[in-house]
Amino acid sequence: MMKNKLPWKLTLIFCSAVILELIIGYWFLAFFLKGYLEQNIEQNLRHQILAGKDFLECKLQGQNILLDADVLADKIGKQNNLRVTIIDKDGRVVGDSDLDPSDIQKLENHLNRPEIQEAIHKGLGINKRYSNTIRKNLLYIAVPLGNDKAPVGFLRYAIAISYIDQIEGQLKQSIAGALILIFLLSIVFNFIISSLVSKPITEMAKVARAMAKGDFSQKPSIYSSDEIGDLAIALFSMSEEIKNKIDKIKHEGVKIDAVLSSMFEGIMVVDEKGRVILINPSLRKLFFVDVEPEMKQVIEIIRNPQIQEIVDKIIKYKQKLISEEITISQPEEKILKINAVPIIRNNTLEGAVLVFHDITELRRLERIRKDFVANVSHELRTPISSIKGYAETLLEGAIEDKDNAKDFINIIYQDSNRLANLIDDLLDLSKIESGKMEMNLEPVDIKPILERCLGVLEKSIKEKKLSVSIDIPSKLPKVLADEKRLAQVFLNLLDNAIKYNSERGSIKVSASLSDKFVQVDIADTGIGIPEKDIPRIFERFYRVDKARSCQLGGTGLGLSIVKHIILAHGGEVWVKSEQGIGSTFSFTIPKA
Ligand SMILES: Nc1ncnc2c1ncn2[C@@H]1O[C@H](COP(=O)(O)OP(=O)(O)O)[C@@H](O)[C@H]1O
Numbered sequence: 001m002m003k004n005k006l007p008w009k010l011t012l013i014f015c016s017a018v019i020l021e022l023i024i025g026y027w028f029l030a031f032f033l034k035g036y037l038e039q040n041i042e043q044n045l046r047h048q049i050l051a052g053k054d055f056l057e058c059k060l061q062g063q064n065i066l067l068d069a070d071v072l073a074d075k076i077g078k079q080n081n082l083r084v085t086i087i088d089k090d091g092r093v094v095g096d097s098d099l100d101p102s103d104i105q106k107l108e109n110h111l112n113r114p115e116i117q118e119a120i121h122k123g124l125g126i127n128k129r130y131s132n133t134i135r136k137n138l139l140y141i142a143v144p145l146g147n148d149k150a151p152v153g154f155l156r157y158a159i160a161i162s163y164i165d166q167i168e169g170q171l172k173q174s175i176a177g178a179l180i181l182i183f184l185l186s187i188v189f190n191f192i193i194s195s196l197v198s199k200p201i202t203e204m205a206k207v208a209r210a211m212a213k214g215d216f217s218q219k220p221s222i223y224s225s226d227e228i229g230d231l232a233i234a235l236f237s238m239s240e241e242i243k244n245k246i247d248k249i250k251h252e253g254v255k256i257d258a259v260l261s262s263m264f265e266g267i268m269v270v271d272e273k274g275r276v277i278l279i280n281p282s283l284r285k286l287f288f289v290d291v292e293p294e295m296k297q298v299i300e301i302i303r304n305p306q307i308q309e310i311v312d313k314i315i316k317y318k319q320k321l322i323s324e325e326i327t328i329s330q331p332e333e334k335i336l337k338i339n340a341v342p343i344i345r346n347n348t349l350e351g352a353v354l355v356f357h358d359i360t361e362l363r364r365l366e367r368i369r370k371d372f373v374a375n376v377s378h379e380l381r382t383p384i385s386s387i388k389g390y391a392e393t394l395l396e397g398a399i400e401d402k403d404n405a406k407d408f409i410n411i412i413y414q415d416s417n418r419l420a421n422l423i424d425d426l427l428d429l430s431k432i433e434s435g436k437m438e439m440n441l442e443p444v445d446i447k448p449i450l451e452r453c454l455g456v457l458e459k460s461i462k463e464k465k466l467s468v469s470i471d472i473p474s475k476l477p478k479v480l481a482d483e484k485r486l487a488q489v490f491l492n493l494l495d496n497a498i499k500y501n502s503e504r505g506s507i508k509v510s511a512s513l514s515d516k517f518v519q520v521d522i523a524d525t526g527i528g529i530p531e532k533d534i535p536r537i538f539e540r541f542y543r544v545d546k547a548r549s550c551q552l553g554g555t556g557l558g559l560s561i562v563k564h565i566i567l568a569h570g571g572e573v574w575v576k577s578e579q580g581i582g583s584t585f586s587f588t589i590p591k592a
């Protein structure tokens with residue numbers, strides 16, 4: 001982790017600067033100090049020697065020579081911690097603080113020493129040189145004693161240069177020590193300052209890193225009113241803005257998602273290379289897609305070449321709008337209408353949107369309506385042409401033939417009955433279907449209605465020698481129904497149970513209570529219904545055996561009317577049947 005590197009870096013930079021500054025400082029100090037020190041020592045010597053001169057001149061008191069010069073030299077030397085030499089006007093050494101009187105005798109004449117010569121001419125002489133006497137590098141300073149023009153002698157001080165060097169060395173050492181101390185302190189201060197300076201930056205870096213990871217909850221504290229403060233505020237508002245934008249995008253996404261998933265139509269979106277980027281739940285269900293699209297080609301997800309072709313037409317051949325109907329057979333037969341349009345932005349093709357409408361039901365209804373019109377015309381034509389034919393035959397003379405004439409008129413009568421039935425049924429059906437049927441719902445007992453209907457059908461029951469049994473519990477509650485319509489249901493179902501029953505068969509009508517409904521079952525022992533016809537038996541004009549139904553005076557509308565009436569009551573109707581054994585028609589109707 002690159003954690004808190006900044007303070008260390010800053011400290012390093014500051015410290016390097018300090019080291020450089022200290023080195024330069026040391027160099028300057030040392031250089032100037034050396035000069036200053038030398039000057040200072042020289043100055044001191046001057047003062048000291050002038051003081052010594054005053055002292056000695058006092059001692060002279062007009063005499064020409066000091067009697068106890070060596071003692072005085074020793075004394076002054078001791079006081080000033082110097083080598084003091086007293087020389088008479090001829091250059092003879094008469095006193096020296098560092099030498100014994102016996103040694104002084106041996107010294108050569110000092111009159112020609114540079115400092116003495118300088119003192120003679122200028123009143124003060126200075127010279128640096130090696131002293132053979134005491135074997136050291138010395139700084140000499142000399143002044144004349146007494147009258148400057150005609151001195152009685154000379155006073156000379158000498159100081160070892162090594163002593164100056166020693167002081168200089170000590171001074172340099174203390175400077176270096178001080179500088180090192182300053183440097184050490186500066187490291188500490190630098191680190192503290194660096195930490196203080198970099199703290200907000202480090203914190204902002206942390207916030208920015210969190211932002212990059214999608215965490216917008218961290219906020220930089222607002223710092224001073226300087227640039228760092230500005231940066232913190234900018235970072236803060238940037239984070240707010242990004243968060244808002246992300247929230248907005250998420251929100252939009254949720255809305256689009258909600259729209260797409262609640263849509264009944266299937267939606268598919270592909271990109272400019274024909275790869276699927278979106279499939280909504282409806283379409284998934286339609287084609288049993290359980291994988292994620294993951295930018296796959298359409299054919300990899302929905303194994304239907306026709307759909308791939310539609311996508312190709314738009315993506316590869318740049319067609320503008322495609323509306324095609326396709327039929328799929330898996331898992332059940334369905335007709336789909338696909339509308340496909342390209343997504344074009346700034347004149348470039350970015351993909352395509354395909355909308356799938358399931359028009360199976362629409363097509364089925366359309367077919368039923370077409371069939372209905374054809375059926376009605378056909379159903380009407382058959383009895384009419386029969387009536388017309390027999391009427392013509394009668395007119396052409398058959399009316400004279402009494403026996404035949406009666407048969408013919410009978411047929412005409414039956415066919416006109418059939419026509420009347422058909423027209424009644426059609427009118428009923430259209431009334432029910434258009435919602436104009438008046439329903440007069442009231443609590444009614446089933447049993448009396450059933451008995452009345454059986455009474456109406458008594459003649460045909462007897463003709464077929466059928467036995468009828470009724471099993472209705474006495475405590476069965478009333479149902480909420482329109483009595484006339486309920487009677488119509490019974491009549492139609494019983495009529496079928498008689499018509500499609502076998503000779504000497506039986507009919508059993510039973511009723512029971514199940515929850516909020518009363519269920520009625522009408523079972524017969526007739527020819528039954530083939531399984532494949534069962535789903536269509538309630539359609540208009542649908543008959544298993546058309547010839548047989550016609551012969552029996554059927555219209556093919558009975559069950560259709562039953563279904564509509566029961567649905568209008570809020571019930572359900574269904575059939576269970578086995579060919580050659582019998583059928584049981586059941587319906588439910590809400591209890592009152
Ligand atoms: N109880 C039944 N037993 C056998 N087939 C039946 C029965 N009820 C109805 N069907 C079949 O259903 C078809 C439709 O009945 P329906 O709508 O009442 O018309 P219709 O009775 O006029 O033929 C009949 O033609 C017949 O093929």
Ligand SMILES: [Mg+2]
Nearest residue numbers: 496554558559
């Ligand atoms: Mg019928």
